[in-house]
Amino acid sequence: MAAPARFIRIWLASLAVLAVAVAGVNLLVDPYDVFGTPRIPGISLLKPAAKNHVMLAKTYQVARAHPVTVLIGSSSTHIGIDAADPVWPAAMRPVYNYGIPGTYASDSLKILREALAAGSVRYAFVALDFQNFLVPEHPSAAISEADRRFHTSADGGANPYRPHQIGSDIFLSLATMGAFADSISTILQQSGTFTLNLAPNGSSNEAEFFHAARTDGMHDLFSQKEAAESERVRFFGGAGVQSAETRPNLDIVGQIIALAAAHDVKLTLFLVPHHAGVLDLYWRSGLWAPIEQLKTELANLVASQGRDVVLWDFLEYSSFTAEPVPPAADRRTATQWFWEPNHFKKQLGRIMIERMLGEDAPAFGAVLTPGSVAGRNREVRAQRQAAMCAGAGGIRTSDLVSTDGCEAAAPGAVPPGAL
């Protein structure tokens, strides 16, 4: 009888001690940067595990960062724009990168609202992915886990779900197997060559892309994304791209402009650059006309609503976006500006910042206004034509672009599907 009783005592005591130990490790390592535990070199300096919990991590980070400038967008912003870049002027720092992979315009609106809750934001840069404007976005009415975490509700009032969600976040970040596994993984990855990191300013390093480029080569990176983008283009083609006037997504941009104005925040909107290989996919599928129309509508919207708002367009064919992709056999050559068609490198991100800040920088992108947008659209068509005539074979990994676009294109030629 004594042995079973002892067994139970040891079982209970071990369970309690181990539970406390697990919570202690999770608090110390803080794999998702929820608690803001000081980062310890060799233990928790890098935060690779935050990758799968970016929204959770950034909502806690931004509250601690007290940013003057906030960057909002999807994965391209998250990875491609460095909040610690020295080009940011002192008056605009601290800068916080609130880019969240896989988000849409409606998410950007919520994220801007949350960033403003920090109380210190004076400048906001909001990235717009053109793909998110080709079909109407229907934001879910359901309250997501992220919504519950935000300070304010959609109506601007205090979020009643927040206290419970905060409690849940703390408990789950301390006392789950996943958090513990991520803590251990975080410790083990500290000395790795390609360890991903979510910095306290919200920026992510490019370790995973470096690793993939080193092991698989740039060609594979581009191929994979091109295949995915081809599927997307087919979806857009099937969905029937709508006229810009009816797109509710533009209303969301209008709400972003209004929110920034209400908080006296200087807002810069920018259309995210994509590699010419992807632009070409849309061109050939008859989707370029709606993209041009989107630019026109955005320019009109900003002019009509924005007092202190600038709209930048980085969707273009240029030496930055039309660089050739190394062939499949070449696993050593790296592209200079893009990791793959939808994700630009931090070097290009720096040029974009410089351009948007009005610093001295190579010509890339242009400000869109109602007066300039038509000329800009013609300019990009001409850029494409020039790229084709220059023999832009190699901007895509399959179905390689030849000079066929050159032959048919007289100056000012309209794209397929133009209205």
Add this chain to the structure above:
Amino acid sequence: MLFNSYAFIFGFLPVVLAGFYLLGRAGREPALAWLTAASLLFYAWWRPVNVLLIAPSILINYGLARAMERTGQDKPGQTKAVLIAGIIFNLCFLGYFKYLNFLGGAINDAFGTGFVLTQLILPLGISFITFQKIAFLVDIQAGRVSRFTLRDYGLFVLFFPQLIAGPIVHYREMMPQFRAAPCRFNATDAAVGLTLFSIGLAKKLILADPLSRLVAPLYGQAGSGVPQSLTEAWIAALGFTLQIYFDFSGYTDMALGLARCFGIKLPMNFNSPLKATSIIDFWLRWHISLTRFLTAYIYNPMTLALTRRRMARGKAVFGGRNTTLSAFIVMLAMPTILTMLISGVWHGAGYTFILWGLLHGLLLCINHAWRLIRPRFWAGTASYNRWMAPAGFLLTFLSVVVAMVLFRAPTVSAALLLWKGMIGSYGAALPHAVLARLGAAGEWLTAVGFHAAWTSGSFSLEAILRIGVLLVIALVLPNTLEILAPYEPALGVKPAKNPAWLTRRMSWTPSAAWALGLACVALAGILSLGELSEFLYWQF
């Protein structure tokens, strides 16, 4: 309430156990009354209206049982009539909640009728409870149950460890235990119970649940008509087989452990079914309490009635090697297929479950036929076992895995799509990242027909690794009952006379090492109760 929830582990269970032991000092009656009340609360937790549905059903069954007890052996005709009424009532109760919509949909499909299908909320554990209630009435009619009270009957039906997912228990094996239960803390029972619960929790949360995340999208895609390659189809089939095994056997281990904490032993439900060397052997190891019920209350009565009828007509009956084809078909194949059809329908309202049951019925018939004809040309049992045991294992395993696709697939066409994928109809693909890293093996795979696909390499790798590890656990390691055999973890389980080396090495004792190890296992399970989960695309 689920066993794998914070509310249960940190709230309900400690309070109910403490109350049970404390009230047990005052006597058995208050302790058992407390246990019955707690079981009702357990049942009501998820949806209180469940109690309003199940309570009248319990009272009606109790009334019918009382009526049968009164008429007893003196008026067998009346007793039988009440039994039939009881069975019809219980089947209608189950049918209304579980099958009405399916039947309506099937009639609409077949005849183009327009029955309006309403969404009915299925009372928790209704299939298990219905079978137990029917078994109780049959046992009374057969004179196997003699005395009972409403409290006894209520506790038998509602006893929370087995309420939701079994094992399906008989009144005659439970009531003697309740009547003899000391209702006091017993360290050995508690230690065995904690061990069973810890292992079960880990099986469910650490081994089974992660597979769901990997397997569900593949079945979802098949349901949408997306063909699956050889690799993905096999991941779907093997993954789900292992998921359901560890899920259900884990839940059963928890049930056994919880009951044991109250000093009650439940019947065994799983005995390493994936190690079976024939499909008959499989059904003696898989969901044993269901097989026992179906055999005792459906198959045996049916076979008995058919035997009597054939004998009355002077026809040949079942007789080993001399069995005629007609006797085999009428007396074995038909009852087997019908019983397995009922098993399929019991598992779920849908064509896939019906086909799953029929397929297993067919496999059992083939197995029985083989047993009959094999001695005619292969008499030596020793040589047969030496050659055919491994072959039988492989064949059984493949049959079970293939049939499981029907169990999980959302539609029959999705199952067909997956089966076609499993034979390579849609090609054999591996993620580009995996194939590129396999070196010479990758080149060989390409040469034999595998091609690279832009699918997630980490997904495939994780799935293959998890399936590999779980196969080793399921096929090589001793099961929970074998590990705990010296302590009779389930009713009637005794240590094997000559346990395998690994079973001897892993035999449980109430030692400090086991306590520490099981605390780690339990903690891993508890920490997995509320994983942080975010939409996976939010990586990039």
